[in-house]
Amino acid sequence: MDIKNNILETIGNTPLIRLNKVTRNFPCTVAAKVDYFNPGNSIKDRMALKMVEIAEKEGKLKPGGTIIEGTSGNTGMGLALAAVVKGYKCIFVTTDKQSKEKADILKAVGAEVIVCPTNVAPEDPRSYYSVAARLAKEVPNSYHMNQYDNLANRLAHYETTGPEIWKQTDGKITHLVCTAGTGGTITGAAMYLKEKNPNIQVWAIDVYGSLLTKYFRTGEIDMGEVHPYISEGFGEDFVPKNYEMRVIDHFEQVTDKDGAVMARRLAKEEGLFCGYSAGSCLQGLMQLKDRLKKDDLVVCILHDHGSRYVGKIYNDQWMMERGFLDVKTFKDIVSSRAHNRLISVEPANTVAETVELMKKYDIEHLPVIKDGEQVGSISENGLFNKVFSNPEIKHAAVAEVMEVSLPIVAFDTPIERISSLITRENGAVLSKDEAGNYHIVTKYDIIQSLTK
Known part of the structure; x- marks a missing residue:
């Protein structure tokens, strides 16, 4: 029988999966080492x-x-x-830029979580580095793991990640691509792979706002390179001791936006629901694809699972607020039209007048406006049915035949949301601009905007 003694025995031996759609324009094979298959959903x-x-x-x-x-x-x-299985307690210190899901998950497995400010220097007593070091001195019978300078970090990847990749590729790997944070994963795996074949290229993916790239290129620790960034899980404002820069061949920086967008592409196009660093890793490789040849075999490390980021990169509102999601909105549709003036009728207008307006402007839906506010609507189909059953109704006032009001949305509402509101009963949607003027969007407006 194959029965594991505990959850720790399931760590490692994660799959290598070929990428097909995201990398379809690449000249070579690209495979992902998908480490969210570990029990804690990450390579860590x-x-x-x-x-x-x-x-x-x-x-x-x-x-x-x-x-x-x-x-x-x-x-x-x-x-x-490890603490659950081995009987230890845990106190973890994190930063306020990390997703809420991460902190909640740590609490779920019994850890105490302390949140510190992100935008302070490492030596600041409020930083999560400093708070962790202080707690290790104050809490009895405790030990500060210090993943940044603890060489057991890179040893783990030298002993497991590197050998697994070598075996899974039959030793044919030509490039290892990995985001750079503590340095453990990329350094440990690279040290093993370079021992097997020193010609293997190791490319580190960094984020703008981190000082690692400049340090790699110049050997200079330049705090002028450091500025706040949104990307999670990689990039540093100091150089951890786990780094051995001689085994890394190139550093490439990516933007917060590009990494987030690529993570979403991985989910939609490859079915790989990964975290922020995975998207950044692939984006960095995209920026370097012209360096690749037909017979190359590239392995990208996808560190963690997307469940850690459902409130961030997989949340449309969060993405739009940061300008990361290029979606068309109600405002975009209105701005692209040749005419912006809203055609409407008042309750006192006659049905005949309304029909003439519809014919003149070739429109199917009209809001009924009274004192600057919508009180109902008129549709071509609704009028047809009423006039067909009673031709004399053309002399009636709109107030007698109008239908329910059209839905009203915010001016920056995405097209996806607008389209869900347009039904057989509601053929259009209204919104007010910054000046308080009404505008209308119909299903035909949406179709035209999506086919441009």
Whole structure:
């Protein structure tokens, strides 16, 4: 029988999956090492367990002790799983830019979570680095794992991630592409793979706002490079000791927006529901694809699962607020039309007058406006049925035959939302602009906007 003794025995041996659609214009094969198949849904399970095992072996982590760590979320999850099995307590310190889901998940597995401000220097006593170090001194029988400078981090990937990739590609890998954060994953895997074949190219993907890229290129720690960024799980404002820059061949930076958009593409086009760093990893590779040749075999590491980011990169509103989602809105449709003036009728207008307006402007739906506000609507189909059954109704006032009011939405409502409101009963949608003027969008407006 194949029965695991505990959850920790399921860490590692994650699949390598060929990418087909996102990389269809590439000259070579691109495969993803999908590490959200680990039990904690991220590649950090590997190094978290290794750090605990070595700390136990060295006597730094004692029975009943407390694990303390500064984490963006994923390392904390791996450490929490080890703590559950091995009987430790956990206190994790994170930053306020990390998704709420990450903190909630850590709490679900029994950890205490402390949130610190993001935009402070590492040495600031409020930073999550400083708070974690302070707690390790104050909490009895505790140990600060310090994934940034703990070389067990890169050792885990030297012993597991690198060998798995080598075996899964039959030693034919030519490029390893990975986002760069603590340095453990990219350095450990690269050290193993370069021992097997020193010609393998290792490309690190960084984010604008991190100092790692400039440090790689110049050896200079330039704090002028550091500025706030939204991307999660990679990029640094200092150089962790896990880095061995000699095994990395190139650093490439990507924007917050491009990484987020690419993560969504991975989900929609490949069925890989991944985190922020995965999208950034693929985006970085996109920017470098002209360097690839037909016989190359590229392996990209996809670190974690998209469930950590459902309130952020997989949330349309969050994406739009940051200008990351290029979606057409009610305002875009109105702005693109040749005429912007709303054609409407008042309750006192006659049906005959209304029909003439519809014919003149070739429109099917009219709002009924009284004192600047909508009180009902008129549709071509509705009028046809009424006039067909009673031709004399053409002399009646609109108030006698009008239908229910059209739905009213915000001026920046996305097309997807507008289209869901247009039904057989509601053939159009209204909105007010910044000046308080009504505008109308019909199903034909939406069709035209999507086919331009």
